[in-house]
Amino acid sequence: MLATKRTTRSRSATSKQAPALTTTRPRSVTQLRPLGDRVVILPMPREEMTKSGIVIPDTVKEKPQEGSILAVGPGRVLDDGKRESMDVKKGDKVLYAKYAGAEFRIDEEDLLIVNQKDILAVVGS
Numbered sequence: 001m002l003a004t005k006r007t008t009r010s011r012s013a014t015s016k017q018a019p020a021l022t023t024t025r026p027r028s029v030t031q032l033r034p035l036g037d038r039v040v041i042l043p044m045p046r047e048e049m050t051k052s053g054i055v056i057p058d059t060v061k062e063k064p065q066e067g068s069i070l071a072v073g074p075g076r077v078l079d080d081g082k083r084e085s086m087d088v089k090k091g092d093k094v095l096y097a098k099y100a101g102a103e104f105r106i107d108e109e110d111l112l113i114v115n116q117k118d119i120l121a122v123v124g125s
Helices: none
Strands: 038-043 066-072 093-096 102-106 109-115 119-123
Touching: none
Parallel strands: none
Antiparallel strands: 038 066, 038 109, 066 093, 093 119, 102 109
């Protein structure tokens, strides 16, 4: 058997360390500021039980389509440079398209960011 000599180099000599990336993740919902015509929605909780008392398993629960708005963006910029005004405001209860937006989690809360065009209606006043 032939013996091969293995040379070892220190890790710092062979690989360059990338600078540490510092990402500032929102620590709470109040630090979210949606851009353009996007809004942050807190979906209503899913039904756990039917009116007759039957427990609904997670696998067959419907995605919620109703929620309350937690934050509103400034509106999208039009071709002439002006901003389009938003039709919704913070605190509105809205109905939105079933598979709209991007879901994420902050402070143990499931949130949703959707475009204003995906909001179907404002519930109530």
